[in-house]
Amino acid sequence: MAGDPFSRLVQQINDVDDLRVFMDLHVYAVWDFMHLLKGLQRTVGKHQPELKTLVDELITEEESDHLPVGLGGPAELSHFEIYVCAMREIEADTGAMTSRIDNMRRCSLKEMLADPTVPEASRAFMTNTQNCLEDGQPEVVAGAYTYGRELLMPKLFAELRNRLIQLQLPCPTLNWYLERHISLDGETHGPLAIQLVEKLIGNDPEAKKRVEVIKKKTLFARAEFWNRISETIKKAKQPN
């Protein structure tokens, strides 16, 4: 088994119950991603409005995608909504999930962090996102977005997709979601995000340092998140 936290986590997923635990916690990271991206739009609009079109483009692609007809498409859905469809596909307890998702649609990131029903693993991850947003410097928010999300996902999602295929789990919408991000983030969003960070840093060595710091922090928060999900899957397997 490979040694990094995500590879360990992926190998721990053996059935739909494990996948459900993973998605129940990971959905918060899918949700807070849009808050990070909207925060990026605000700070770039304020400090470097000439780059705002680039962020607007990224937001449009995250907010309006189309599932294939066979999976309930082609209605226009955000990636978060598509992830929710993928959860419903494997979730037995849709009632509890529906109220949680309604809450997510209404809440700000701060409100979500104050909600005592949010699982600890997800809260810790979202706290890092909130800290980046509070910092407010455009290159810091862009650094978190680029190194903690767009550049990271294709490799991780490919690993998860391979595992799900190997296990032949009944989750076609999740498989589609993963495939979509492997190609869209790998071929388009990742390169655009890098361009954006480089433009925001410009020739400022201090800004470059700030991006290095946020890159480390964000990757650490991500590794911690995977470790906490691993622990939760392990606990769920233990007899009461």
Ligand SMILES: [Fe+2]
């Ligand atoms: Fe996405």
Ligand SMILES: [Fe+2]
């Ligand atoms: Fe993306």
